[in-house]
Amino acid sequence: MRRISLMEPILTEEMINSAVNALKNERFLKGKSVNEFENYFSEFTGVNHAIAVNSGTTALHLSLIAMGIKSGDYVITTSATFIATANAIAYLHAKPVFVDISIDTYNIDPQGIEDAVRKHGDKVKAIVPVHLYGYPCEIDAILEIAEKCGLKVLEDACQAHGAMYRGQKVGSFGDAGAFSFYPSKNMTVAGDGGMITTNNEEIAEIVRSLRDVGRSKAHQYLHEYIGYTARMNTVNAAIGKIQVKYxxxxxxxxxxxxxxxxxxxxxxxxxxxxxxxxxxxxxxxxxxxxxxxxxxxxxxxxxxxxxxxxxxxxxxxxxxxxxxxxxxxxxxxxxxxxxxxxxxxxxxxxxxxxxxxxxxxxxxxxxxxxxx
Ligand SMILES: Cc1ncc(COP(=O)(O)O)c(C=O)c1O
Missing domain, CATH: 3.90.1150.10 (Aspartate Aminotransferase, domain 1)
Known part of the structure; x- marks a missing residue:
């Protein structure tokens, strides 16, 4: 019988050669392929900074920390998503405040966001809209609410690499964007991986440190934050930097x-x-x-x-x-x-x-x- 699979990750000789080359010639961590991949991805998405991490979940988690989300804060998001979106909020002991989706787009309904802000007031600190299935959210309306109410916006673009809204790539609108390279995604690193995109210098600096055990730029063993071991492996970046070209x-x-x-x-x-x-x-x-x-x-x-x-x-x-x-x-x-x-x-x-x-x-x- 004919068999057709739901999804099929792509791995070519060019990607395998890049991985082997990185394994032979670069450091396993913080190799030059990581930098190259970050540069290609920031260029692709149209942002000033792209920071590679070990998963999309980590990209969400570290971005929220860098935005200042703390225990007890409320963060508005959707329940029509993969559980990791909400988990990233819950890791911080903040509360995911779900609002309903539009049944036409399956994305968060901006009216629901306004209602939630009205209900919860100052406790609400951020919005995490999800571009579900690679279909962009109503970004203009979301940004307008965020601006009006002083909220941060973290775009969950884990399913939306390259999706465009008004001719601009998603992941470049909010304070930050989070991408996943899990093998089923539109591009992968042949394993787990993620990327944070941002135009905000301060957020970029904090997440760069957080992914690397909170290290300071000044000294290898000076730790500014309680950070994480959340870097992307060089070998994965070596595959990602080729994938992004295609x-x-x-x-x-x-x-x-x-x-x-x-x-x-x-x-x-x-x-x-x-x-x-x-x-x-x-x-x-x-x-x-x-x-x-x-x-x-x-x-x-x-x-x-x-x-x-x-x-x-x-x-x-x-x-x-x-x-x-x-x-x-x-x-x-x-x-x-x-x-x-x-x-x-x-x-x-x-x-x-x-x-x-x-x-x-x-x-x-x-x-x-x-x-x-
Ligand atoms: C919408 C959404 N958010 C977050 C994630 C988490 O990404 P990862 O599996 O790379 O941690 C995924 C991916 O599976 C996703 O689809």
């Missing part, structure tokens, strides 16, 4: 594939297609996600035909056990709860062929012929 080409392939899916799936069964691109919003389709009331049976059907699917994510963060313990429960965020019940991720990666897409669409057609 990212735009891969993102373009994803957009082409999404267009093809959209064309073929439009009007089929009860399928709701992903939110649309516009002149303002250029997504990168980290995932291609449809919605249907028949989500679970369609997934089972497709997998019986060799088409691997995913659910991102089946349990909203506010209903995960640690967050239930702090008072969140069913019924609080209706759009998010609906989203979690209906979303289905279809295979999406740059090497998906037209024949693969044709096969997947035919399977979906077969399914709806029986269901209807």
């Amino acid at each position: 990212l735009e080409e891969w993102n373009e392939a994803r957009r082409r594939i999404a267009k093809e899916y959209n064309r073929k799936l439009d009007g089929m069964g009860d399928i709701i297609l992903p939110p649309k691109c516009s002149s303002k919003i250029k997504p990168v389709y980290h995932l291609y996600v449809i919605r249907t009331q028949y989500r679970d049976s369609l997934k089972e059907f497709l997998e019986s035909r060799g088409v691997e699917c995913g659910i991102h994510y089946p349990i909203p963060v506010h209903l995960q056990p640690p967050y239930r313990k702090i008072g969140y429960h069913e019924g609080m965020f209706p759009n998010t709860e609906k989203w979690a019940k209906e979303v289905l991720s279809l295979p999406m990666h740059p090497n998906l062929s037209n024949t693969d897409i044709e096969y997947i669409v035919t399977c979906i057609e077969d399914f709806f012929r029986v269901v209807k």
Whole structure:
């Protein structure tokens, strides 16, 4: 039977050679490939500083520390995300204040942010919007609220490398942006890895120190902060610095594939297609996600035909056990709860062929012929 995987990380000879070269000729940590990768990534994203760390979660965590988030602070975010977004807030003993998403984009609803600020007042210190599936949030509205209320903004761009809003890359709008290079992402470092992007010199300096055990620039054994062992390994950076060269080409392939899916799936069964691109919003389709009331049976059907699917994510963060313990429960965020019940991720990666897409669409057609 034909087998089509949901995602497929890319690793070429050029990347392997770069890794081997770094292993043979550079220091395992703080090698020159780390600097090179940071430079390429900051250039790609259009920011002054990019700081490589060991995961996207770390990128979020260290950015929040550098922004001054402390125990007892409230940080507004969404529950329609991977749990790491909220965990980074919780690590600081700050409270993740979830607000509902827009059911059209699956991203945080700016109106919900305003309501939460009105409700919690001065306790709120920051907003962490997530560009879910590589689809940019309503950044202008979010920045406006942040400006008005004196809040920091940390963009969770862990799924959105290269996504654009008003012609500018995400991760360059807020006080900082956080990226992940986990193997399923639009680009990887062949293992865990992350990047912090910022135009803020002070944030950049603090996270550079925090990732390196809080070291000062002045002396190797003078530690300014209680820091972390959170650097990116040189060998991973050596792969990342090659991957970033191809990212735009891969993102373009994803957009082409999404267009093809959209064309073929439009009007089929009860399928709701992903939110649309516009002149303002250029997504990168980290995932291609449809919605249907028949989500679970369609997934089972497709997998019986060799088409691997995913659910991102089946349990909203506010209903995960640690967050239930702090008072969140069913019924609080209706759009998010609906989203979690209906979303289905279809295979999406740059090497998906037209024949693969044709096969997947035919399977979906077969399914709806029986269901209807
Ligand atoms: C939206 C979002 N935030 C944060 C993370 C955490 O990234 P990492 O797995 O690299 O720690 C991920 C990745 O899995 C993610 O998708």
